[in-house]
Amino acid sequence: MGIQGRSLAVVEATRFRGDDPEYHGYVQLLVGAVIAEAQSQGWAVSRLAADDGVDALLARTEAADAIVVMGGEDIAPRFYGGSTGYPGESRHLETADEAQLALVRRAVERETPLLGICRGLQILNVAFGGTIVQHLGDDSTHRNHGVPIRQIMASHPVAIAEDSLTADLLGATSVDVQSAHHQAVDAVGSGLRVTGRAPDGHVEALEHETAPVIAVQWHPEDPGAPAGQLAALIAHLSGVQSAAVAAVA
Known part of the structure; x- marks a missing residue:
């Protein structure tokens, strides 16, 4: 069965x-690319912001068949036991953090397909007790x-685990990937498996052990x-495995 008419929350x-405004404009480009690709695959897409709070976000995504959690600002350190005042700290x-954490936990509980991108990977990790490297350094x-x-x-480049969904x-x-992050996964959250690493060892991909939830840092x-x-x-969100990317040496 196709996915025509199924709902995707971005x-x-x-x-x-x-x-x-420059950062805002670039984010619009990235979010727009996700929406356009999803629509080309037959999804009915809703674009949602998390900064209205937990109740609003959970209500608006109640009927979503799948979810994409996009990139964005640093997660507030209190959610992973960290401190403020670190180098490169964003607002x-x-x-929004609290709402996205609740959304990801519900997706795992309900086994709703979910893709996390950049901050979305970090949200997934923190949602299940993981921690964050707060700054990779100015030579990262x-x-x-x-x-x-x-x-x-x-x-x-990113090395991907052979026996992984990714x-x-x-x-x-x-x-090969495009990335733009100054933070990374430190301790890995409960129930999550590392499926991709950069040459410096930092985590680049995660999968949940039982739910159809994956995330990439790039x-x-x-x-x-x-x-x-x-x-x-x-394509993962509809359960379609698509070998669309050729191997890169």
Whole structure:
């Protein structure tokens, strides 16, 4: 059976970033790419923000057949036992954090298909007791430093576990990715399995052990990402495994 008419909730932290219009504009490009790809696969897409709180987000996603949790600002440290004042700290949207954490937990409980992207991976990890490396350093290869926001994506390889859903979807155990993050998974949350790592060892992909929930730290929706990555990962949401990305040496 096809997915025509099935509902997909694309959830971002906030729709408004008036304090940083360049960043806001880039986020619109990334979210728009996810929506366009999902619609091309037959999904009826709802674009939602989490900053209206837990009750509002859970109500608006009650009937969703699948969910994408997008990238965005740093998660507030109180949700993973961290402290503020770290290098590179962004603003915190605690209401959105709390709502997305609740959404991810419900998705796992209900076994609702879910894809997390960048912050979405970190939300998944924190939702199940994981912690965060608060700053990878100014020499990190996970993003370009000191450049305009539209040039921030850095390319690097990721090794994918052979016996993982992520490898099945991407059709490869090594892929090049576009990333732009200054934080990463530290301790891995309960019930989660690491299925991708960067050359420096940092976690790049997670899967839930029992629920149809996967997440990547990179940005398959970036215009510079290898062709087919986003399509293959969104295909997961309908239970379609699509080897859409060729192996990268």
